[in-house]
Amino acid sequence: MTNLILVHSDAYVDWVFSDSHPTQGRRFNNARERLLEFALTNGIEVLEVESDHFPERSQLERVHSTAYVAAVLDEGRSGEWSGERHELGHIAHRMVGGTILAADALVAGQALTAVHFPGAKHHAQRDHSSGFCVFADLAITAKYLLDGNSGVSRISIIDIDAHHGDGTEALLREDPRVQTMSVHDRTIFPGTGHADDTDREVFNEALPYGSGDSQLTVAVARFIGEAQRFAPDLLMLALGADGHDSDPLSTLTYSINGMVAAVGMIREAFPELPILIGGAGGYQPDDVTPEVWARMAIAACA
Template sequence: MKAFYADHFVLPLPEGHRFPMEKYAQLRDLVSAIDGVELVEAPAASDTQILYAHDPVYLIHVLEGSLSAQEQREIGFPWSTQMVERSRRSAGATIAAAKTSLKEGIAANLAGGTHHAYRNKGSGFCVFNDSVIAARSLQREVHSKLKIAIIDLDVHQGNGTASILENDSSIFTMSIHGESNYPFQKENSDLDIGLADGCTDATYLNSLLMGLDQLSTRFQADCIIYLAGADPHENDRLGRLKITQAGMRKRDEAVFQYAKDLQIPIAFSMAGGYGKSIDSTVAIHYQTIITAAHFQKKLALRHSYF
């Protein structure tokens, strides 16, 4: 299984910044020891690929460093050339993982999941929406009739993804999230399942299985992009749910088993994670990679796109 990484492109964040940038390097160190996982440096998404999801004026402002102070505050990062490069690489990693999954069945981005980025603005630590960029890259660069499901299990709704894809019937958006959590102004995914604060394993897993059943009924996906956020975990500072580490493993198993049963290629990203201890967040992300590695045998594809 290939795992694409970009953790050596580091943002220069102010001391005490709450975004856990160091988790990515720690995760790659652990993943490097997993038998059968090949680490690959992420390519940079091109301007053309970014424009599959984003407004040209917004892209120019990001590239030229002309984002306003308010726009930078909404993103949550101060502008820097490193921010631009890391954002390109994070999107490029999901593109590469998605294309690899079509050939090999499964592939990972050890970052990504930047689902709060809208067409014309960044938000919530998200500059470019890697899932939308990757989905549309498959459609424009591999096969125009590919149908893609985005399964977003970050604890925060994928509002940017839902907004960009609201009128795109070729990409199905499914989000299971904390109903009372950020973003407080939700958008309309194709399938939204909002969970109450304090939700535990049984309710979460039942909701996931119900969601996957609805996905099967409503949409025939050729590829899945899965956002495997660590923030539903009970020790997450921002999550407000009570999902145990065992519950998180069962969540990942359910998604990967779904893809395997239906023989659908799957690319996945780490998305959010803000544990009270960074070690707990890294442990959840690592568990996702380990779980995926158990499903790494090549999936038979319904169609040949190569």
């Protein structure tokens, strides 16, 4: 067993809606490079897996409408860009496959931690894109595992991205086999996930303007307790870097050390549990975002 699975494709660099758009695909390549540097320094063995899997449409249609899947894959259309952009629809499809490959590696026992930086597209809805997210890869992968022969019967999802994981929550809310938890900036998009929005296995911590490491720690400690009660077979983490105090798209003031410590708390609480990581958001593609993503991934290693 290796320490960490890294699922990646150089094709992700072309995930660019426009030159001025906050989402820039080079952040994924930069994060890969930083992760490999940190792994070498820390003596962590990394097995790289090429993200070359394009799942059947039936897999996407576990959570998305047939018409929406066809619009993206056949027409190259999405609310995230203008006109027909078939190359972006193709990459969005590849990204779902990358998260599924990461899950497959965990189920096969190749590692206890797998990371796919383009994963955790947590705003995508059943019949439309939202918040730079086209397909809801975590929700699709959860259904894939739970409905298949993976041996996984319960999944907990912890989302520390600065934005509420509204799509993941909505698509999985009625599935008793899945627990969703999100800590986020309540002052920004999408404006959902209020603290009183708790239903069965849905939990939200909506933080006020300028919240920092201490608030993150309290929320993650609560989520750990809920997950321990739920007793999942696999844990998914949406580790957005946009809560960092220098990120332009949130008011949160997390430090890198605070975010790394929060992930370390989760791994310490679940030392033997497979953990699947998606990078979610982060909008400083050349420096802070890759650094935060890479360090959090290392912290999740058993």
